[in-house]
Amino acid sequence: MNEVKKLKVPVKSIAGAVVTAIALFGSVYTVNEGHIGIVKRFSEAKEQVNPGLHFKMPFIDSVEEIEVRTRKNEEKMASSTKEQMPVTVIVSVNWTVDKSAALDLFRQYGGLSQFESRILDPRFRSATKDVIPKYDAEQLIQDRASAIQAIEVNFIEEMKDFPVSVDNIQIENIQLPSKYLTSIETKQTEKNLAAAEKHKLARQNLEAQRAVNTAKAQADGIELVAIAEAKAIKLKGLAEAEAITAKAKALGDNPLIVKLTEAQNWDGKLPATMLGGQNMPILDMRNK
Known part of the structure; x- marks a missing residue:
């Protein structure tokens, strides 16, 4: 009996230590980067916490994460073009949950999967199907950007009352006959x-x-x-004419200039003959 009593004390101690360890470990949790933690107490969402290490009440609180990084949803749908040509399009949307409203989103929809299936995906399909029939097949092929912009405008309007932002939309593929x-x-x-x-x-x-x-x-x-x-020739002629006129005027004003000019131009030789007056014969002035 004594041996049995001695064994009971260590078992109780071990059990207490195990419970304590479980409680301690159960009170510590982490939230991954790119997510928001939703703390639930008896399954009721109470608060949201940022990424990192946190503490909670063991056995009472539980934590569920909501991703707040950009998510991509893709839809494949059949439609028809403006000229009633059958077409299958694959469209995708990149969207992000508003971090500050993660708790409200969880309370209303119970998580991202339910929000996507109940709200986002149906509205995205509706926005796309409303646009495709407004374009003919050639426009869809050649001017895809215009159709994308039209879908984006529609979808942003559809999602304006929800705590998410639409980043961009793409038409991934267009399948025609x-x-x-x-x-x-x-x-x-x-x-x-x-x-x-x-x-x-x-x-x-x-x-x-x-x-x-x-x-x-x-x-x-x-x-x-x-x-x-022509202007140069004209100016040269005018200059020469002015020079001649000026020279003639100078000669008229002073006859001695003629004598001076003749003297300047004389070569120093006397004339060889000289005409006489009246009946005077021509005289030969050369030395014999």
């Missing part, structure tokens, strides 16, 4: 050829205009040179 795709490709090829021909014609016109401009510039240059030369 093969015969329509061939028709669109042929049409696009023709457009590309027409655009190339138009570009070629524009380039030829530009080169022709450049040649005309060059020829005109050369002609203008020749004309300017001719005008300059």
Whole structure:
């Protein structure tokens, strides 16, 4: 009996230590980065906590995480184009939960999965199906960005009363019947050829205009040179005429200038003959 009593004390101590350890471990928890912790007491959401180490009441409180990083939802749906062509589109949306409203979202919808299935996904499908029939097949292929913008406007309006933000929307894939795709490709090829021909014609016109401009510039240059030369000749003639006039005036005003000019131009030789007056013969002035 004594031995049995002695064994009972250690068993109780071990049990107490185990319970204490469980309580201690049960009172400590962590919330992962990119998530918000929702603390529930007897299954009722009480508060939200940020990522990191936290304490709670063991056996009473429990914690559930809500991701607040950007999430991506993808939908594949059948629709029809403006010309009633059957089309299947795959669209995706990136969205984020408002961190400050994580507790309210959990209280109303019970978590992200329920929020997506009940609220986000149906509205995203509706926003997409409302836009696709407004575009013909060629527009969807060639101007996908316009359709994306229209879907985004619709979806943001649908989600304005919920604690989430819409980051961006993409049309991942557009599936059309093969015969329509061939028709669109042929049409696009023709457009590309027409655009190339138009570009070629524009380039030829530009080169022709450049040649005309060059020829005109050369002609203008020749004309300017001719005008300059004519003006130079005219100015030279005017200068020479003015010089002659001035010289004639000077000679008229002073006859002695004529004598001076003759003296300056004399070569120092006397004339060889001299004409006589009346019946005087011509005299030979040379030495014999």
